[in-house]
Amino acid sequence: MYDRMGLLNYLSKKYPKYAEFWYIADIVLRANETDGMVYLTPEEAEEIELCDMVPILGPEIVEINVTPEMLTWQVQTMENEPEIWSITAFLRKVIDANLMWSKIELAISDLDRKNLTLAWCKVIEELEAGIIKTAATILANKTKIVGLRAKHMTMENVKSIHAPEKYLELLNDKNVLRHIIVVKNKRGFTANDPIEAQKFLKQLGFNIIVQKASVQQIESMIKEAGTIVSMLVRHPIIGYVAFGTTKIADIMGIGVEASIAEKLDGDDDGDFVELVPLAYFIDPIDEFVKVRGE
Secondary structure, three states: OOOHHHHHHHHHHHOHHHHHHHHHHHHHHHOEEEOOEEEEOHHHHHHHHOOOEEEEOOOOOEEEEOOHHHOEEEEOOOOOOOOEEEEOHHHHHHHHHHHHHHHHHHOOOHHHHHHHHHHHHHHHHHHHHHHHHHHHHHHHOOOOOOOEEEEEEEEOOOOOEEEOHHHHHHHHOHHHHHHOEEEEOOEEEEOOOHHHHHHHHHHOOOOOOEEEOOHHHHHHHHOOOOEEEEEEEOOOOOOEEEEEEEEEOOOOOEEEEHHHHHHHHOOOOOOEEEEEEEEEEOOOOOOOEEEOOO
């Protein structure tokens, strides 16, 4: 009965209190979208970032305070490529949930209303399952984690994540040095929280005691030969996809083997991913990629 813009127009008239959100939703729905990624101009991203609260419509309306990091993100591409701005998965899901709710309100038959409610519940469950929790975790973390964003590509016969030589520059970044875990002589060292670092290593299958170290000590150890373990992120505010050993290769992007590429987005059309260094093993370590939930 209505297209997405028609549904948005209905919501803006029925719920004028949330005019600011309907305005940014209008920007998103009118923006160019390719392969599931919404492309924004810097000016559009700036307009969206002015929003400080988003509503989630339902039997009871939930209002969530937000920050710019929860709404937009800037893709820092490889050299000689233009900057790209996009929306977070969180904002996309909130818009989808509200448009779905408008369909429920406009449904004529009970059967349509029932089916639409089931679909709306699924979207809400996806929000509750991890996106809001992940957003809160990122915002609560006072340390800015630095990574390399680049297009991903499928590679054959590889057991690690592959990254360009530019990735090594991150090991000189103070923010990386503050959170990375170094493993040497079967002991872990971090300038961040040793308990959290120990939990992370355990997730990877390494039962290693981690102790506090200064940033200067970490910087010194990083200069020794070792293996980087990185976190691979599909989009911000959505959670990681995988952890894995990382190799430097002559590649203009981030390379992963086929099964990981499929988990990223099911295709190989050059979508952007982010690679964040989390640990540095000076001790010998076998190549691996561990997908979340496995």
